[in-house]
Amino acid sequence: MTKTADKNNINPIIDKLTDALAKERLKGYFGTANATEKIELFEKAFGVKLPFSHKVFLRNFDGGFIADKEADSLILIGEFDEAKNLRTRFLSIDEIIEEYENMELDDWQRPSWFDGFYPYIPFCITSENEKLVFVDHSLMTEESFVYAAFHDTPAYDWIVAADNFTDFLEQFFNSGGNPDIFKNDAVINPEDFLEALNERKEEVRNPAAIIKRSTAYLSLLPDSALTYTERANAYRDSHQYEKALADYGKSLEMEPKFALAYYCRGSMLLSIKKARQALIDLDSACQIEPDDCLYLTGRADAFYELGKLEKALVDCNHALEVNPHFFSALSTRRQVFLALGETEKAKADAELIAELLEEDE
Missing domain, CATH: 1.25.40.10 (Tetratricopeptide repeat domain)
Known part of the structure; x- marks a missing residue:
């Protein structure tokens, strides 16, 4: 990883998001923070680790999204799921578990040589219905890049959407919930980080x-x-x-x-x-x-x-x-x-x- 995320850096942006939502400068729909036990069970059950900054976020917001006018108008007429699908949205811990398990069962983008625990952890779905993922953080001293894991793109061509989750959350906040994941067109092969994880096979x-x-x-x-x-x-x-x-x-x-x-x-x-x-x-x-x-x-x-x-x-x-x-x-x-x-x-x-x-x- 090229950029270390200070474990405390996530708190100022969480505070800004919390304040903006409380004062209704942003219209958000986020889950109640009660994810601590499930985070620990998820990590134990699947043998993987989430980045520290993302776990801090989940303990404050268990998934959710920021609505624009179009999404908000849909919510007003009871079309919540349609509204949600129009926006970039964070997955709740329950959704992470479900999506991760489906990806694991499908061996989605798992290299043929890799025998360790399934390494790609989804945490966000874009408005184009594409996944944003981390690499398993179990053996990392620095936080995972945020990868744009597009359906038809092999892992070695995934775009780095952000250097770490803290940076991505800041992009999310500053863009009103609609970050430009193509802003950074760097391609850094996530498989480069799997060799060490394979030792856990x-x-x-x-x-x-x-x-x-x-x-x-x-x-x-x-x-x-x-x-x-x-x-x-x-x-x-x-x-x-x-x-x-x-x-x-x-x-x-x-x-x-x-x-x-x-x-x-x-x-x-x-x-x-x-x-x-x-x-x-x-x-x-x-x-x-x-x-x-x-x-x-x-x-x-x-x-x-x-x-x-x-x-x-x-x-x-x-x-x-x-x-x-x-x-x-x-x-x-x-x-x-x-x-x-x-x-x-x-x-x-x-x-x-x-x-x-x-x-x-």
Whole structure:
């Protein structure tokens, strides 16, 4: 980053905005400041950090915009959303969470080589419906540039709209809520700041870190069956099986047809030598999604452990009809063939497995 934002510099511009709104020199529509706990939970849940100055802003204004005459006239006739969309608007912490999660799920503009926590945090939507974003602040000693992250523009061509959030807020205030984001046409590749963040990739997969993030996420969004399953998997990987079972149970209470939760619980039960219980869950997963190769192979593994070799073979063959190169099904079928004494077929599967491994190298 080229310009350090003094952590205290944000306060004078917040004071000016507060005063202008109070004295109605500007007509603004801003959220009530109650974002502190959600900011902390957002950062814990997703493993990222917002710039300090933006967090100070959110603690004063939980999102909002300044209206011009056109927007205000729309608000007077009850068209608030239409009015809001005409203006550059700050996202509330709830909107940041929703938008960030959508971008993360889509891997939007994530470089193929980057394995860390999703690095781009949206905080503002322009009147042209384009995002303004920060780079994750976790390892930065200086505040992130404000990037104009346009839909069709690759990240390396994003324009720097401001040197930091404090500068952007000042532009926002001085322009009456309609800053010219093209005023500064500098292009500084945000990917230049991702190499250090990529070193945190082990935290993405670490079970203890997953449990911590999932717990924070569930404090924000307690109805996420997927997150309960993800935390259950982390408990499983930490050998905390009772806690894992409790979370799988909560996930399935929320979504009784959640095949993935049945599969994960069944796989865990199989790993701790409870094959009969495992088979019930793995069969449930296959009943819900009968052509899923992973679930079919999981049920085949349970049949194999229970000595039901012909049934295991049927499931492996079904999976391999769907995907002839599905590695796990080939591996399980090889074991089944060996148990059935069909060594030539087992050898053929072993050769195909070796070929697939060689192709992956």
